[in-house]
Amino acid sequence: MQSNAQLEYDYSVxxxxxxxxxxxxxxxMLVGVILAFxxxxxxxxxxxxxxxxxxxxxxxxxxxxxxxxxxxxxxxTWYYVGQRVLKMSLKESKxxxxxxxxxxxxxxxxxxxxVVTLIMGxxxxxxxxxxxxxxxxxxxxxxxxxxxxxxxxxGMRRERTIYVSVWYYMSSFxxxxxxxxxxxxxxxxxxxxNGAPSSAMHSISMYAGTNDAxxxxxxxxxxxxxVFTTPIIAMIYYFLPKESGQNVFSYKLSxxxxxxxxxxxxxxxxxxxxxxxxxxxxxxxxxxxxxxxxLPSWGxxxxxxxxxxxxxxxxxxxxxIKFMIMASTFYMLSxxxxxxxxxxxxxxIAHFTDWIPGHVHDGTLGWxxxxxxxxxxxxxxxxxxxxxxxxxxxxxxxxxxxxxxxLYFTSMWIAGITQGxxxxxxxxxxxxxxxxxxxxxxxxxxYTLRAVGGLFYLIGFLLxxxxxxxxxxxxxxxxxxxxxxxxxxx
Amino acid sequence: MFxxxxxxxxxxxxxxxxxxxxxxxxxxxxxxxxASQPTVGTKPFTVLELAGKQVYIKxxxxxxxxxxxxxxxxxxxxxxxxxxxxxxxYDRPFVWGSKRTGPDLxxxxxxRTTDWHENHMMNPxxxxxxxxxxxxxHMFTNNADVATAYANANTQKSLxxxxxxxxxxxxxxxxxxxKAQALEDAKKVAADMKNQSVKDAVANGQVPEIVALIAYLNxxx
Amino acid sequence: xxxxxxMTMAGYGKFFILLFIFIIxxxxxxxxxxxxxxGERDFEKYSDLVLNDSLDAAPLEKRDNxxxx
Numbered sequence: 001m002q003s004n005a006q007l008e009y010d011y012s013v014x015x016x017x018x019x020x021x022x023x024x025x026x027x028x029m030l031v032g033v034i035l036a037f038x039x040x041x042x043x044x045x046x047x048x049x050x051x052x053x054x055x056x057x058x059x060x061x062x063x064x065x066x067x068x069x070x071x072x073x074x075x076x077t078w079y080y081v082g083q084r085v086l087k088m089s090l091k092e093s094k095x096x097x098x099x100x101x102x103x104x105x106x107x108x109x110x111x112x113x114x115v116v117t118l119i120m121g122x123x124x125x126x127x128x129x130x131x132x133x134x135x136x137x138x139x140x141x142x143x144x145x146x147x148x149x150x151x152x153x154x155g156m157r158r159e160r161t162i163y164v165s166v167w168y169y170m171s172s173f174x175x176x177x178x179x180x181x182x183x184x185x186x187x188x189x190x191x192x193x194n195g196a197p198s199s200a201m202h203s204i205s206m207y208a209g210t211n212d213a214x215x216x217x218x219x220x221x222x223x224x225x226x227v228f229t230t231p232i233i234a235m236i237y238y239f240l241p242k243e244s245g246q247n248v249f250s251y252k253l254s255x256x257x258x259x260x261x262x263x264x265x266x267x268x269x270x271x272x273x274x275x276x277x278x279x280x281x282x283x284x285x286x287x288x289x290x291x292x293x294x295l296p297s298w299g300x301x302x303x304x305x306x307x308x309x310x311x312x313x314x315x316x317x318x319x320x321i322k323f324m325i326m327a328s329t330f331y332m333l334s335x336x337x338x339x340x341x342x343x344x345x346x347x348x349i350a351h352f353t354d355w356i357p358g359h360v361h362d363g364t365l366g367w368x369x370x371x372x373x374x375x376x377x378x379x380x381x382x383x384x385x386x387x388x389x390x391x392x393x394x395x396x397x398x399x400x401x402x403x404x405x406x407l408y409f410t411s412m413w414i415a416g417i418t419q420g421x422x423x424x425x426x427x428x429x430x431x432x433x434x435x436x437x438x439x440x441x442x443x444x445x446x447y448t449l450r451a452v453g454g455l456f457y458l459i460g461f462l463l464x465x466x467x468x469x470x471x472x473x474x475x476x477x478x479x480x481x482x483x484x485x486x487x488x489x490x
Numbered sequence: 491m492f493x494x495x496x497x498x499x500x501x502x503x504x505x506x507x508x509x510x511x512x513x514x515x516x517x518x519x520x521x522x523x524x525a526s527q528p529t530v531g532t533k534p535f536t537v538l539e540l541a542g543k544q545v546y547i548k549x550x551x552x553x554x555x556x557x558x559x560x561x562x563x564x565x566x567x568x569x570x571x572x573x574x575x576x577x578x579x580y581d582r583p584f585v586w587g588s589k590r591t592g593p594d595l596x597x598x599x600x601x602r603t604t605d606w607h608e609n610h611m612m613n614p615x616x617x618x619x620x621x622x623x624x625x626x627x628h629m630f631t632n633n634a635d636v637a638t639a640y641a642n643a644n645t646q647k648s649l650x651x652x653x654x655x656x657x658x659x660x661x662x663x664x665x666x667x668x669k670a671q672a673l674e675d676a677k678k679v680a681a682d683m684k685n686q687s688v689k690d691a692v693a694n695g696q697v698p699e700i701v702a703l704i705a706y707l708n709x710x711x
Numbered sequence: 712x713x714x715x716x717x718m719t720m721a722g723y724g725k726f727f728i729l730l731f732i733f734i735i736x737x738x739x740x741x742x743x744x745x746x747x748x749x750g751e752r753d754f755e756k757y758s759d760l761v762l763n764d765s766l767d768a769a770p771l772e773k774r775d776n777x778x779x780x
Contacts (some may be wrong), residue, residue: 007766007767008766009766084764084765084766085760085761085764087764087766087768087770089766157774158770158773158774159760159770159771159772159774160770160771160772160773160774161757161760161771161772163757163760163761164757165761237761238761241758241761241762242761242762242764245762247755247758247759247762248755248758248761250755251754251755251756251757251758252740252743252744252747252754252755255743255754256736256739256740256743259736259739260736263732263736281718281722481765484762
């Protein structure tokens with residue numbers, strides 16, 4: 001212990017990932033807003049010819065926010081939280097430092113490559129796994145590097161017991177590795193071209209039809225689980241207690257919720273395929289397990305809310321706490337909404353409608369976005385050793401974005417249910433009441449409202465980026481690391 | 491167990507992996523073989539149709555259109571017979587989609603014509619007033635990648651045993667045969683089209699994307 | 712054995728697996744709370760791992776190097 005008196009945590013990799021979180025966040029969300037406006041005003045789809053259509057841009061939005069913004073945030077917080085709760089510094093190991101740097105740079109070149117290939121229309125069409133095989137191989141490399149750094153850091157720890165946040169990060173690493181490998185089993189077709197001048201980038205899935213759908217949604221659902229849920233829980237289990245200076249309400253509950261979530265989550269993938277051609281028992285299982293999933297999800301969320309027990313005053317004084325409490329509230333909302341949509345009879349109406357993107361966005365904007373931003377706000381004074389630039393800007397951002405999310409999901413609820421009901425409406429003679437296009441034109445006001453909500457969120461994110469930038473460049477320099485509440489200038 | 495396990499990252503990770511992998515094992519494995527049996531009459535795509543499916547994927551049509559008709563009266567009235575597992579036996583990758591911003595297309599070949607698609611892809615809202623679908627004029631000038639479609643089909647044939655070149659099934663043969671066949675099929679589609687530059691291109695031995703896409707859409711029945 | 716009997720057996724199999732897991736999980740939960748109450752082990756102290764995480768702070772439980780590889 002005496003030997004590490006001069007030793008410090010190393011934040012160089014944390015900083016790099018913080019920058020990419022903001023950069024990819026801006027790009028991904030901007031594309032999202034453009035898409036939302038394209039649905040409301042379709043002429044916007046044809047401004048950039050082939051490269052600006054809704055259909056080409058959509059994978060860039062989904063991949064950009066999931067694997068650009070969120071993954072960057074996960075990696076940034078991992079290198080921060082990991083070092084701290086394990087009580088080890090990356091400075092202690094040249095090897096791990098190199099691995100971490102390499103992890104960053106390989107990741108960093110993957111994202112622009114992904115954007116370019118997707119905009120050119122090079123895609124496998126499987127949602128959230130659109131990237132073609134050469135990029136998939138690149139992803140495997142840096143994913144493995146992340147694992148090496150993770151287990152390397154754990155191996156070097158001073159603290160005997162591994163904190164629950166690290167469990168969640170480990171689960172993300174392992175589960176995504178498994179899911180990604182199985183879902184991206186693809187065969188490059190150029191090896192069977194038989195002399196035809198075929199494209200080197202093209203591949204086809206190893207599975208066909210119903211099997212492919214099954215594997216895809218087993219992946220698709222759980223990519224959400226292990227990118228948008230478990231690492232974000234890892235963040236809140238560290239940042240909320242740390243920022244508020246409170247002990248976790250119940251550590252035992254956090255352990256139980258962990259194992260519960262790990263076991264149940266994977267089963268729920270079947271709810272994407274209700275009333276499809278996959279076997280009936282699998283649909284029922286997916287539906288039932290989705291409902292069971294409420295328990296561990298709410299276990300974590302309630303644990304976080306109760307951590308603030310007796311300290312609710314902090315909610316008034318600190319916008320940072322506000323972000324985190326709002327995040328766990330949105331987590332509760334989307335983890336009750338999901339199971340409702342997974343009930344067979346509700347799914348019959350909700351599936352294929354805008355209620356689904358509505359649900360995804362309560363989770364991603366409210367839970368993931370807020371938590372990642374809160375984590376970055378908490379880390380900024382520590383990694384840049386400066387006071388946060390503006391508290392009032394944080395307040396403005398908070399309300400702007402909250403209003404944005406509310407506009408988003410309320411409009412999508414109404415749009416989804418309206419459309420779902422119209423599709424199945426019959427007149428008195430037993431013929432369908434509406435043609436398909438009637439059910440599209442009716443959505444125009446909701447699409448507009450949604451786009452405005454998204455725009456609010458994007459503006460809020462730009463405020464966030466500006467706030468972090470000013471913190472970095474002109475915040476008051478701190479002489480020592482703040483213990484709990486992050487210092488912020490009014 | 492808590493105490494022992496969480497101080498041993500390796501065993502912890504193994505335990506974690508087993509917990510997570512358990513569901514996938516039980517859910518996915520048992521039905522794999524059964525679901526891949528084709529229904530009677532299901533045929534693999536021809537090379538031209540595959541080239542069209544590649545266009546469908548390239549422009550992410552599946553972002554807004556499903557290809558899965560659920561077993562409800564309101565859906566079968568609108569789109570036709572509900573989808574069967576075996577119909578997708580040669581669909582690699584599956585393109586069910588997850589969102590119907592536009593209507594389902596699983597049986598679009600039953601109720602739309604070449605002519606309709608041609609006008610619609612050029613300017614959707616001229617055919618369906620109020621449509622929010624983008625225009626796809628670039629499909630009339632870009633050429634479809636028939637070579638990759640051939641490689642695609644040949645991979646399916648050699649690696650996955652898809653019955654090309656069998657009796658009553660589409661012929662594949664060598665690249666030259668397949669190319670000639672695809673061009674012939676393209677000519678049949680182009681014969682029903684009005685766009686002169688597309689007709690000229692096909693006459694000159696090219697296959698514009700729109701021709702391949704229409705061949706694919708017409709095959710969806 | 713036809714498909715029907717196989718599916719039935721698989722159904723029972725799954726039910727018992729789930730029952731087994733249910734028992735393990737709740738047994739584990741019960742044991743956590745029992746050990747905490749009897750004072751055998753304090754689980755709640757682990758949340759101090761977060762509050763006390765500077766590099767020069769004393770580890771909550773020092774790592775016994777002889778046991779680890």
